[in-house]
Amino acid sequence: MTQPTFTPLFTLTHDIVEAFTRWENDPILIPLSRPNQTAAEIAHQEVVTVDDLLERMTHQHIYLMYLGSLLIGEMSYQVDPKHLFKKEEGTAWIGITIGEAQSRGKGIGRLALNYLEHQIMNHGLSRIELGVFEFNLPARILYRNMGYKEIGRIDNFTYWKGHMWQDVRMEKYLDNLPMPAEKLPAR
DSSP states (O other), X not given: OOOEEEEEOOSXXXXXXXXXXXXXXXXXXXXXXXXXXXXXXXXXXXXXXXXXXXXXXXXXXXXXXXXXXXXXXXXXXXXXXXXXXXXXXXEEEEEEEEOSGGGTTSSHHHHXXXXXXXXXXXXTOOEEEEEEETTOHHHHHHHHXXXXXXXXXXXXXXXXXXXEEEEEEXXXXXXXXXXXXXXXXXX
């Protein structure tokens, strides 16, 4: 498999905005990436605009994922957002989306998470927190295998397949994060 590359998002193009809109409306990703209170919210379609992404860029560090020249996903972090479960200064809240279906389940999420952890550490932050819906077992297993520990749950957080599910909050301290065996390629 071609190794993914990761690059900070500084400049928006039509293709990038179009990809974000496609991922935001992917019926497989919707229940995994955004909380929904009803089946109608899951069906809701969103158009991502340049202004939406510019606004995100004011408070998030966004990185694009590529396989060769194909944009396959995005990841981001923000520092000390209000929605942290454990209010600890110097915390990065992360999000990862493997947007293109053919790139899922191939270990790219693990590589992306490793890259993002090192970017966060280089930013001078020592803790990561994330939320993952309780039904998203592959993501929960990945996070656990990469050293994340459950710190709490929020009941009735999102709707999927006929009932409400919890948001599982997890954390990882980066104090003892090993350097990668080889430096991941950057674009």
